[in-house]
Amino acid sequence: MTRKASRATSQSAGVADELSELRPGQSIELLKELHILTREGRLNQDSRRKLKQVYHLFNFIEPLLKDFGQSGPGATLADHGAGKSYLGFILYDLYFKSAGLGRIFGVETRAELVEKSRVLAQRLGFERMSFLNLSVAESADARELPDQIDVVTALHACDTATDDAIAFGLQKKARAMVLVPCCQAEMAACLRQGKALQLARTPLAELWRHPLHTRELGSQVTNVLRCLYLEASGYQVTVTELVGWEHSMKNELIIARYTGQKKRSAAERLRALLAEFGLEQAMGARFGVDAVTGLESNPASI
Numbered sequence: 513m514t515r516k517a518s519r520a521t522s523q524s525a526g527v528a529d530e531l532s533e534l535r536p537g538q539s540i541e542l543l544k545e546l547h548i549l550t551r552e553g554r555l556n557q558d559s560r561r562k563l564k565q566v567y568h569l570f571n572f573i574e575p576l577l578k579d580f581g582q583s584g585p586g587a588t589l590a591d592h593g594a595g596k597s598y599l600g601f602i603l604y605d606l607y608f609k610s611a612g613l614g615r616i617f618g619v620e621t622r623a624e625l626v627e628k629s630r631v632l633a634q635r636l637g638f639e640r641m642s643f644l645n646l647s648v649a650e651s652a653d654a655r656e657l658p659d660q661i662d663v664v665t666a667l668h669a670c671d672t673a674t675d676d677a678i679a680f681g682l683q684k685k686a687r688a689m690v691l692v693p694c695c696q697a698e699m700a701a702c703l704r705q706g707k708a709l710q711l712a713r714t715p716l717a718e719l720w721r722h723p724l725h726t727r728e729l730g731s732q733v734t735n736v737l738r739c740l741y742l743e744a745s746g747y748q749v750t751v752t753e754l755v756g757w758e759h760s761m762k763n764e765l766i767i768a769r770y771t772g773q774k775k776r777s778a779a780e781r782l783r784a785l786l787a788e789f790g791l792e793q794a795m796g797a798r799f800g801v802d803a804v805t806g807l808e809s810n811p812a813s814i
Contacts, residue, residue: 533560535567539605545632546598565667565754566602569690572767573663576688577607577614580662586613587662590684592648592677593669594618597629597641604638615640617661619651648676652683662687668694675798678738681768682745689742691766692754693735700730702794716788735764737785741799742768743778 533555534543543549548559555563573589581587586608591600597618608614618641620626626645633641644656648669651657661684666677674693681689703720720726739749747768754765783801786792792801 533563535606537606537610538602539636542601542605542632542636545636546596546601548598562598566599568754569599569665569667569692569765570603570606572765573603573665573690574607576663576690576769577603577611580687581611581614586611586615588615588617588658588660589663589665590617590619590651590657590661590680592619592651592664592666592680593673594620594625594629594643595622596625597643599665599667600629600641601632601638604641608640609638615642617641617657618643619646619648621645621647648673648680652676652680657684660685664689665691667692670695672698672798674738678742685770687770689747689766689768691738691768693731693738693764693766697727697730699734699791699795700727702791703730703789705794706790713790714788733785733789735766737782737795737799739766739768740778740782740785742766743775744782744800746770746772746774748773 534540540549540553544551544553548563549555577587577589589600589603591597591603594600597620600616600618604616608616618626618629620629620643623645626643629641629643633639633643642656644651644654646654648666661681664677664681664684664686666674666689669677669691674691677691678689680686700720703726704723720729735751739751742749748771750767752765752767754763782799783792786796786799786801
């Protein structure tokens with residue numbers, strides 16, 4: 513065998529090994545269009561990381577879709593902050609395509625990405641995918657979306673976009689929400705703004721005396737408040753890792769499934785936590801708490 517032939521054989525074997533990492537029946541054309549696979553069908557390290565994240569999410573989302581899509585028109589899913597719609601396209605390819613039912617709505621503010629997703633979905637024959645050029649907040653009242661959505665996803669939705677996705681889910685009576693929060697800057701800004709007063713009031717304020725700690729604590733407290741809000745609104749909440757920390761620092765995965773059991777204790781802890789950090793005025797309304805009375809501003813949601 514010549515050296516050139518040997519090299520070609522080795523490359524073919526390498527491509528075959530990499531393709532074996534994909535799910536059975538997965539569209540190679542789609543993965544190339546999403547630049548997860550190169551034109552030669554190879555996976556690079558960055559692509560492996562993206563694919564690992566999406567596969568891990570798929571493992572959580574697929575059982576929900578199966579539960580909710582057993583009858584009628586099938587499950588509906590709204591993907592907020594969709595970007596290039598990696599998650600939506602792969603969910604459609606691996607589940608919706610073979611199910612023959614259900615629909616995915618991708619919500620994204622960048623018009624050029626929305627248009628590219630529309631073109632790609634049409635070319636691939638993914639007929640039950642829709643893409644909306646809207647913010648998460650705007651989408652709650654959009655006519656293009658049904659009154660109820662089964663599953664709401666938000667992968668790395670920045671800052672308050674995750675809260676908007678939760679508000680959307682509550683308004684649409686979502687049966688499940690799958691959230692990966694990112695860049696919670698609003699909380700950190702609120703903590704910094706009242707730093708002098710808070711440092712004098714409680715030793716706990718030492719936790720956000722330094723800017724780095726402020727940012728990290730803001731992220732942690734925001735996600736804790738989100739979980740309490742979901743529990744108070746009738747959801748069972750699980751918090752886990754998306755992938756290993758070596759792949760992403762924004763790694764917290766919040767999975768909420770509606771049970772209808774609204775936990776009063778969660779609502780009470782939510783109010784107490786806002787009060788402890790002096791955040792009732794700045795952030796109470798976002799979590800359904802009236803800053804003046806300390807009571808739920810929307811009792812029906814809690």
